[in-house]
Amino acid sequence: MPKTIKKIIICEDHQIVIDGLRSIFKSNKRYDVVDYVRNATDLIKSLKKYSPDILILDLNLPGKNGLEILKDLKSNQEGLKIIILTMYNTESIIREVIKGKANGFLLKNCSTDDLMEALNHIYKSESFYLGEGVKKISNHSNLEKEDNFYNKIKITNREKEIIFELMQGLKVPQIAEKLIISTFTVETHKKNIFRKLGVKSSIDLLKFANENQLF
Amino acid sequence: MKISYFNTILQLVAILIIYLACSCCAAQNDTVYITSKFEKAALIDVGKIYSSNKNENLSQIINSKIWKKSNNKKHFYFGFNSKYEHILFTLSNKESLPRSLRLEFSNSHINEISTYVLKGNAFLMLNASGIAYPFESRLISHRKFVFPLEISGNESRTFLIKIKKEIGHPLITSIDLLDKVKFDQKSVAQYLIIGLYFGLSILSILFSLFAFYFLRNSSYLIYALYVVFLGLFISSYLGIFQQYFLGKDVLFNKYLHYVLFSEVSLLLFFIFSQKVLMVKENLPRISKAVHILVLTLILIRFSIHFIFQHIYLHFMPVIMKIWYGIILLVCLLIVFELIVFYKKNKKRTSFFAIAYLFMITGTFITVLYHSSGAVNSYIYGLPVIFYSSFLEILFLTFTIVFMVKEIYDERNVLSNQLAYQQQRFLTAFIDGQEKERERIGKELHDNVGSRLGNFKRLFSKKYSNEKMNNVIDQICNDVRELSHQITPSEIKLVGLPGAIIDLVTRNSDEQLTIEFNCYEFPEKVDENIASNLYRVVQESLNNIIKHAEANSVDVQLIGHKDYLTLSIEDDGKGFNNSKILSGMGLQNMKSRVEQLKGNFLLDSTLNKGTSILITIPIN
Numbered sequence: 047m048p049k050t051i052k053k054i055i056i057c058e059d060h061q062i063v064i065d066g067l068r069s070i071f072k073s074n075k076r077y078d079v080v081d082y083v084r085n086a087t088d089l090i091k092s093l094k095k096y097s098p099d100i101l102i103l104d105l106n107l108p109g110k111n112g113l114e115i116l117k118d119l120k121s122n123q124e125g126l127k128i129i130i131l132t133m134y135n136t137e138s139i140i141r142e143v144i145k146g147k148a149n150g151f152l153l154k155n156c157s158t159d160d161l162m163e164a165l166n167h168i169y170k171s172e173s174f175y176l177g178e179g180v181k182k183i184s185n186h187s188n189l190e191k192e193d194n195f196y197n198k199i200k201i202t203n204r205e206k207e208i209i210f211e212l213m214q215g216l217k218v219p220q221i222a223e224k225l226i227i228s229t230f231t232v233e234t235h236k237k238n239i240f241r242k243l244g245v246k247s248s249i250d251l252l253k254f255a256n257e258n259q260l261f
Numbered sequence: 262m263k264i265s266y267f268n269t270i271l272q273l274v275a276i277l278i279i280y281l282a283c284s285c286c287a288a289q290n291d292t293v294y295i296t297s298k299f300e301k302a303a304l305i306d307v308g309k310i311y312s313s314n315k316n317e318n319l320s321q322i323i324n325s326k327i328w329k330k331s332n333n334k335k336h337f338y339f340g341f342n343s344k345y346e347h348i349l350f351t352l353s354n355k356e357s358l359p360r361s362l363r364l365e366f367s368n369s370h371i372n373e374i375s376t377y378v379l380k381g382n383a384f385l386m387l388n389a390s391g392i393a394y395p396f397e398s399r400l401i402s403h404r405k406f407v408f409p410l411e412i413s414g415n416e417s418r419t420f421l422i423k424i425k426k427e428i429g430h431p432l433i434t435s436i437d438l439l440d441k442v443k444f445d446q447k448s449v450a451q452y453l454i455i456g457l458y459f460g461l462s463i464l465s466i467l468f469s470l471f472a473f474y475f476l477r478n479s480s481y482l483i484y485a486l487y488v489v490f491l492g493l494f495i496s497s498y499l500g501i502f503q504q505y506f507l508g509k510d511v512l513f514n515k516y517l518h519y520v521l522f523s524e525v526s527l528l529l530f531f532i533f534s535q536k537v538l539m540v541k542e543n544l545p546r547i548s549k550a551v552h553i554l555v556l557t558l559i560l561i562r563f564s565i566h567f568i569f570q571h572i573y574l575h576f577m578p579v580i581m582k583i584w585y586g587i588i589l590l591v592c593l594l595i596v597f598e599l600i601v602f603y604k605k606n607k608k609r610t611s612f613f614a615i616a617y618l619f620m621i622t623g624t625f626i627t628v629l630y631h632s633s634g635a636v637n638s639y640i641y642g643l644p645v646i647f648y649s650s651f652l653e654i655l656f657l658t659f660t661i662v663f664m665v666k667e668i669y670d671e672r673n674v675l676s677n678q679l680a681y682q683q684q685r686f687l688t689a690f691i692d693g694q695e696k697e698r699e700r701i702g703k704e705l706h707d708n709v710g711s712r713l714g715n716f717k718r719l720f721s722k723k724y725s726n727e728k729m730n731n732v733i734d735q736i737c738n739d740v741r742e743l744s745h746q747i748t749p750s751e752i753k754l755v756g757l758p759g760a761i762i763d764l765v766t767r768n769s770d771e772q773l774t775i776e777f778n779c780y781e782f783p784e785k786v787d788e789n790i791a792s793n794l795y796r797v798v799q800e801s802l803n804n805i806i807k808h809a810e811a812n813s814v815d816v817q818l819i820g821h822k823d824y825l826t827l828s829i830e831d832d833g834k835g836f837n838n839s840k841i842l843s844g845m846g847l848q849n850m851k852s853r854v855e856q857l858k859g860n861f862l863l864d865s866t867l868n869k870g871t872s873i874l875i876t877i878p879i880n
Contacts, residue, residue, distance in 0.1 A: 060707060066715035070722060105754055106707065113754050133710040133741055137766055138759030139751055154714030155737035157721035157730060179734060200778050202815040202830045204872050227864045234862065234874055238819050238826050242780045 051075070052165075053098040056082040057089045057115070058131070059107050063154065067102065070158055077165065086110035086118075093123065100165065103148075105132040105139065113139075116146035127168045129175070131156075140176075140183055150175030201239070208235045212248050213255060292351040293438055295360055295412065300443045304364075304436040305331050308350040308422075312343040319377065319384040319421060322347070336367070336435040338634030339426060341578060346424040348436065357414040361441040363401070364408040364422075367639060368434035369500030370519055373425035376408050384421055391425070396503050403448065404500030410438070429577040433634045451642050455499060458651050462492045465658040472665050480536035484661055487533050488654060490526035495650055497522055499643070524562050527588070530620070531555050534595050537613050537660060538602040547594055554591050558584070585628065592621060609663055616656035623649020687852040695792070702748030705740055713737050749795045757791040758782055758818055761798055765816060768802050774813040775802070781820040783879070790877055793853040794818075794827050800850050801829045801873055809833025809871065824859075827875040835865040 054077050058064050064082045071079050080096045083089045085108055093101075101119070105112030116128060129150040130143050143151050149168040152161060152175075160178045167175040176182070201209070211221040218236065222229040245251045291309050293302045309328035328349060331337060339346050354360055366374065373391035377384035390399050390406050401407040412418055426432040439447070466485045473481035496502040497519040531551060535541065540548040561584055595617065603610040627646040630638035638645045717733045720726075745751075752760045758779040765775045798816060805811050811833030819826040847863070850873075854861040859877035 060711040062715050063711045066718055070718060111754055133706050133714075133744070134751055134754070135738075135741055136745070136751055136755075136763040138755040138762045142755050142759065153737070154710055155717045155734055156714070158718050159721065161718070179738070200776065200815075202817065202828070203832065203870070204828075204830050225864075226866075228862065230860070231862045231864060231874055234826065234860075234876055235828075237821065238817070238828065241819055241821055 052077050052100055053080045053096055054078065054100045054102060055080060055089070055092055055096060055098045056102045057084075057086075057107070057112075058082065058102070058104040059084045060104075063104070063131075070161070084108070086115050089115065093119075093126075099125075099127060100168075101126055101128045102131050103128055105130060105134055105143075113142050113146060116143065116148055120147045129164055129168065135179070135181055137181055137183060140181060144174055144183070148174075150177065151180050152177035153179055155179070201242075205235060205239050208232060209239060209251065209255060212236065213252055291349060292353050292417070295352060295354045295356065295362070297356055299360075300440050302438045304348065304350060304438060305334065305336060308348040308436070310337070311347040311349075312339060313345045313347070314343060314428075316345060317347075319347075319423070320382060323349075323379070323382070323384070323421075333634050335637050336433055336634060339424070339432040341429060341431050344426060344428050346426065346432070348422040348424075349419065351417060351419045352410065352412050352438075353417040354412045354415055359411065359413045362410040362412065363439045363441055363444040364410055365437045365439055365444065366406040366434050367437075367642070367644075368432065369405055369498065369503065371406060371424055371432065371434065372427060373423075374406055374408075375423045376410075377421040377423065379419035379421070387420075392503070393425075396507055402504065404504045407444075409441075429575075431632060431634075433631055435639065447642055454641075454643060455501060455647075458495065458647065459492060461651065461654055461658075462488050465654055465661070468658065469661055472661065476665070476668060480533065480664070481661065483529055483533045483536060484657065487526055487529035488657075490522055490529055491650055491654070494519070494522035494526050495647055499647065520562075524558070528555055528559060531591055531595075534598070534613070534617070537609070537664070538595070538598045539605075540598050540602075543605070544598060544601060547598060551591055551594055554587055554594075558587055558591075561587075581632075606667075609660060609667070612656055612660040612663055616653045616660060619649045619652040619656065623653070684852060684855060687848065688856050691849065691852060691856070695796075698747045702744045705744040705747065710737065710740050710744065713740060749792060749799075752791050752795055753788070756784070757786055757794060760791075760795055761816060761818070764795070764799060764802065768806065773806065773811065775816065776813070777816045777818075779818045782818045782825070783820050786825070787879070790825070790857055790879070793857055794825075794875070794877070797827065797850045797853055797873075797875065798829065800846055804846055805829075805831050805833060805871075809835075811870065823878060823880055825877045825879055827873075827877070829873045830870065831872075832870040835867045835869055835871050837865065837867055 054071065056064055056067055056079060058067075068079050068082070071077050077100070080098055081092045083092050087109070089101075092098075103112050103115060107115070110118075112130065112132065116130075119126060119128065128148040129152060130148050131152045131154060132139070133154050135153055140151060150164045152164055156164075156177050156179075164175045164177060167173075207225060208221060211224065216224070218232045219229050222232045225232070239251070240246065243251065243254050245254055291307050293304075293307050308331070310331055311322060311327050311329070337346075337348070352362070364376065371391050373389065373393050375389040376387040378387055379385075388400055388408055390408070396402075399406070400409055410420065422436070424432070465488050469481040469485040469488070472478070473485065493502060496505075502518070502522075532555065535548055535551055540551065561580065565580065599610055599614050599617065603614075623646040626636055626638055626649075627644065629636050630645075640648060713733065713736060717730065717737065720733065721730055749760050749764075751763065755763075758777075761777055761779075765777045769775045802814070802816075805814055809831050811831035813832055815828070815830045817826070817828045817830075819828070851861045854875050854877070857877045859875055862874040862876075863871070865871040
């Protein structure tokens with residue numbers, strides 16, 4: 047049990063949510079809502095003024111959004127615990143929140159128990175707190191690496207066809223005629239392929255295809 | 262040496278004097294000398310003429326002194342009042358070999374021509390032809406009146422040509438004596454040129470009929486009729502009509518059809534010119550005047566030919582002057598119309614004016630030729646009016662083609678405007694839809710969602726009712742899902758790639774693998790571009806799930822230096838149906854892309870899949 051009273055700031059642009067949260071914390075002796083703010087600029091002032099322990103942060107805010115605030119805060123606010131409270135429940139956002147090094151993620155329809163559990167958890171454990179009903183992310187520790195690896199090898203069927211024809215020495219108009227598509231389509235695919243593989247010429251492409259055994 | 266020079270000069274002078282003397286004799290003589298080099302002689306240079314009003318006894322007039330040389334040095338011109346014309350000439354063969362010659366009349370509308378040869382003191386009739394005889398009776402089947410003349414070696418024969426013409430009409434014709442081989446060569450060349458003319462006519466007629474069929478404008482029909490009648494007139498002027506269409510018909514008035522064709526074509530031209538120059542719209546009074554004049558012309562001609570033929574006979578020259586006067590007036594009115602219309606449509610007027618110039622020139626020369634014989638009207642055996650009408654049709658057809666092009670261009674502009682309008686409507690529709698969705702989505706997300714969440718927390722604090730909590734959670738989830746579907750507001754938070762990842766995750770299942778990859782995609786993308794591209798992905802995934810029966814889909818975002826690419830490729834059943842292409846879903850996607858000034862490329866192969874490739878310019 048933490049002995050000191052934890053100071054909480056709520057950053058949320060809906061009065062009804064603020065009111066609800068304040069009424070929950072009113073009867074709780076362990077936490078004290080010292081301030082509530084509606085946007086990023088007010089938040090920074092408030093943080094300076096109160097140096098709170100916990101920030102309950104909404105993502106959908108006017109001006110700077112919650113994810114941007116999260117990135118700013120985590121780089122220069124040591125010791126501040128941040129819990130995201132949001133309507134969003136999508137993988138991409140949860141990933142971003144985890145990447146942003148927040149401490150927990152709660153849905154706006156979380157129960158009071160869930161909220162209290164989250165507040166307890168962030169002081170007990172270093173691990174990320176996923177609230178009730180939040181989507182589970184599989185092995186999120188290796189997300190970025192996996193992405194890069196994937197990027198390098200994924201070539202679509204259409205692109206394979208075009209690479210194949212390019213390797214046969216065909217020019218763009220000939221390929222277009224052969225595949226019965228417009229030259230502009232072939233040209234666009236070709237540029238995409240070059241861009242994706244980071245090659246600058248058909249010769250580089252040939253090398254790449256051979257090294258990676260595309261065919 | 263000097264003496265030798267002097268002798269040569271003396272010899273040359275002697276030869277010159279002899280030559281001049283001979284040619285002088287020849288000019289005064291009525292004899293054509295046939296040598297081995299002989300090709301052609303104009304009978305006007307040698308023949309003697311005698312005009313009469315009654316049918317003379319030929320044997321009696323042979324030695325009288327009534328024979329005269331023609332005043333006109335180019336062609337035979339017989340005035341209004343005579344009825345019978347006689348031309349006398351002699352052929353003298355200087356060679357020992359017999360020769361075949363041809364006597365050719367340039368005019369194809371002579372009533373009666375008979376040829377005679379002098380035997381002792383009597384004229385023996387050789388042959389008779391003319392429009393009073395059926396075509397088949399001609400000895401030589403030719404568009405012109407052509408008579409064969411045979412002459413033995415070293416022989417001299419005197420011939421007489423007797424022409425019967427109508428009183429009240431002047432008659433003008435060239436009569437040439439030609440070597441048979443030369444005549445045949447000339448004929449072939451002329452028929453070839455005539456063939457070209459009719460080829461052009463037929464093309465013009467077909468084109469204008471097509472134009473009439475598709476554009477439903479009577480101008481083109483009138484033009485087609487004009488070319489038909491002009492062709493008939495020219496063919497009958499050249500004698501082609503008689504040769505090919507009147508072979509056996511003796512009853513048909515062979516002079517009348519020629520006049521009929523010329524007049525119908527002239528009237529059609531007048532009407533056509535009024536349409537081309539849009540006189541009714543621009544100069545309504547002139548238009549009325551021209552129509553009255555044209556009607557007068559029709560009436561005059563009708564009277565001359567069908568009703569008062571005999572009454573008018575004596576006034577023919579006067580009537581003809583009135584007739585030509587009215588035509589001249591209409592022609593001048595057309596010139597005025599041309600000047601007025603030039604300001605409105607330079608190209609069309611120029612084409613028409615050139616054609617008109619050719620027509621006027623040709624007609625003027627021909628009228629002058631036929632009424633007075635003052636000008637020569639034949640070039641290489643074909644009349645000037647033939648060449649001028651060839652050029653006229655050429656330029657009138659240009660005019661017509663240009664008119665069709667104008668209409669086509671106008672329609673193109675209109676349909677482009679229509680397409681542009683439709684595009685604007687669609688864009689506005691999409692915009693409105695997007696705004697409305699955003700409003701509802703925001704309301705659901707911010708207001709309803711927040712209130713529900715708050716309600717649940719307050720509720721769970723007071724009552725720990727598992728069942729009720731679950732029900733509230735369910736409602737919250739539903740609202741969240743609904744707000745997601747309505748507006749992809751997470752784009753603002755996680756960017757387009759993040760939002761597409763969620764979309765892809767939501768739509769993937771055991772049957773359908775959707776892969777999303779993102780390469781070099783810029784961090785910040787314009788909100789409008791992002792939300793439109795998101796919608797395109799959403800729409801096409803919906804399509805794929807509903808229709809494609811695909812197993813896998815590849816969605817890619819690729820960032821380039823100054824543009825973005827979105828590609829969506831599936832391995833489904835594909836389609837080649839234009840209904841799908843013009844369907845609302847695809848049109849919606851296209852219009853989103855067009856709104857971003859991007860390119861929408863789609864190719865689909867049956868049983869192989871569909872590939873959508875979109876490029877959007879950035880910066």
